[in-house]
Amino acid sequence: MVFASEAAVKLRGVAKRYADIVAVDHVDLDVKHGEIFGLLGPNGSGKTTTLKMILALIKPDYGSVNVLGIKAEDDPVAVKRQVGYVPESPRLYEFLTGLEYLDFVGDIYGLDTSEKKTRIEEYLEAMELEGREGDMISSYSQGMKQKIALISAFLHKPKLLLLDEPLSGLDPRSARIVKDFLRKLTAQGVTTIMSTHILEIAQAMCDRIAIMYEGRLLALGDMKELRRKARLPGSDLEDIFLKLTGTEDIRAVVEALLK
């Protein structure tokens, strides 16, 4: 079922359980077109499950997920065609070279041969992988593998990017390139939803941020709105995050660890 939608991603009453664990607890969320949206939360708060439901990888138990006007449940393949995804620890085909892997992904998304060639060469140059593209991925460092995973997500020019810890393992220069590139994509109308634990990155990059805790959405908005909700004017995202998730009292934990 396809229908017009103002928000790029629309979640309504979405819930997901794994046996007796509630991974996502009736979440309502709208992500606007062309914004960088940060999804924050402690480990096990439901961020990755939410991302996977948006990608139509996981079917929600309740509620609906609408991505770029497509109901995810009805046509998951159509959703995947529009989305670029980088999982938290991407496992690549280590027996392929970087070039072969990107060629493979390009073919999976049905890219035209000349377009594929141009894009692959551009991205390899931008990510400074030139000279190593013909080597098997098994010999790549973690950061190089992350770069290949990022390029494979960007390659088909998706309208929505779902990035789980996208800058993990990248050197500062490559991280900066990715950040600037994401901002440029935003200007072109591409929506990005990223999950990260590096709060400085989230604060610097995201237009809006959602903080999840135990599967629920605790707070949502830009930095100004988050500060107001946390009643912490002038504070940074770390303080807001710790206060909202009720984990700010870390002194006792540190002291216990020191014993």
Added chain:
Amino acid sequence: MNWKNVLRLINVDIKSGRLIRGKKLRRYRERRTFQYLLYGGAFVLGIVIGLGVGIVYNAVPDPQVKTLVEQGVRLLFLSFPTMVLLYSLVFTTMSQIQRMGVKSSIQLPYWLPITWEEHTLASTVAHLIGFPLASVILFSSAIATVSIYLETTHLAVLTIFALVASAFLASTTTEIFRVLQVRLIGAVYKSSGKAALWVRFFGSLLFLIAFYIVWFSLTSGGSSIALIEMLAGAQQAVWFVPYVWLGMALASFMNGMLAQTVIFSLASLLFILVLFYGAVKLNARFGLYEPPAITVSRGAYVPKVGFLGKLGFSSLEAALIRKDFKAFTRRRELMYIFITPLVVLLVPLMQYLGIYGGPVPPGASRFLSAWVLLAPGALMAVMLGTMIIGEEGGSVWLFFSSPITARSLVKSKYAFIIIFSCIVMLVCGVVGILISRPSPEITIALLIESVLLIFALGAVSLGAGIKGADFTEVPRPRMVRPLTAIVYSLFCLVLALAIFSPLLLYAVTAGYIPVTVVHIPASVFLPKIDLYIAVSISAVIALVVTFVFFKIALKNAKEFLIKAEI
């Protein structure tokens, strides 16, 4: 050495079997009964065999026959250590080949307080888990039971010690082989440049061929009894080879030469220690060695214009087929699938050429050509089908996150199975035809049958492979749940017989196979069948099977892509 660390590491290896897709890991409850079923079964079987031999021994009234049984049992005791050594070498080597491609937790000693001694010992013992350990238990329980009847308890105790030591010796040798081959492969990569991949592929195949030729030559005669006879005789001749010293110690003990028994036992112990510490030193030196990168291409990127596209595959399907082709020629842990067609080809060929087994019976060439033309391709289709989804391992996330439909997935995987199996069939078939020279008519009929088998069994096993996929990669890729693989392999065998039965009927009625060979009583009327009709009936059966199981594979693929919660 911290023995608890060793046990913990071995335990990790045993527990790796838990990581099967779909298994709930929370509140995991170990089913120890099932886990130890293989060993318990081997133990019980050993006792039953021992009791059987013992009862026969007691029941025999003739003292001459009694002496013969006694001599036979002693011969068995004598050759068991070397036999266990050989079997353990084969199984641990195969296990290592499967592990090679996976960068498992081998770097653990690097950051955890585990010494190389502990790591090497754990690794050596862990390789024995499974069939080698089960065979040691089987032989030991049989020996112990028999010895009660034959009153050879002392010899039995010594034999059991020798068995355990032999298994350990084999595993330590494999450990050394593993470390050395990692270093050697590094040197090969460096020197062969772009050709490294093909050097590795053909090198691996050559290794497997050499390994099996040695193995089959050693087990000449095909039966374990022949092996035992051969070992008992050969041990004496090659007494200077340290690997037979355990057997020599037993032989000396049997002959009442205590001094020699002690010398060979101590020498064996020393040899095991030297090998073990050699493995430790090699592990410490090369255990963390990373072979240099394989550079496959340099220069301008030229995207491949698809030949597969011309065959009607979409770019997505063609990409999946190309990727799988690279996987099966580049991933070392997948190369073991070539073992089956190699064995299927080598055994009858060696038999036919007189390298292995007894004299060739008249008319054997007919069977050889039929077997070599039919079996390798069909077996390859079954093996590929069951493992083709599970081989994706952790990289399977890409399937779930990219726009791959169930139809594309099944179509591309099925096409790969067919193409790859047909290549194997042709390569093996050409060798078989050149040697046994069947008539053109029979050659064509067998080729058609083989293709039919590949199509039908490929569809059946693909459906099973999707349903029973196991993405565990550490310590070795599992690819398919063992129960699924066993059940579907048996099912494929039944289907293969059903598809092949019209041609079999033709072969019997046309006199290609004597009625006595297939054990059909003369009173049973066998209708004569024309070759073309036989092949046509086979084709109909195969097409029905293919159609039904392709649909099942599609259904399984749909479920598989929906249930992406790995």
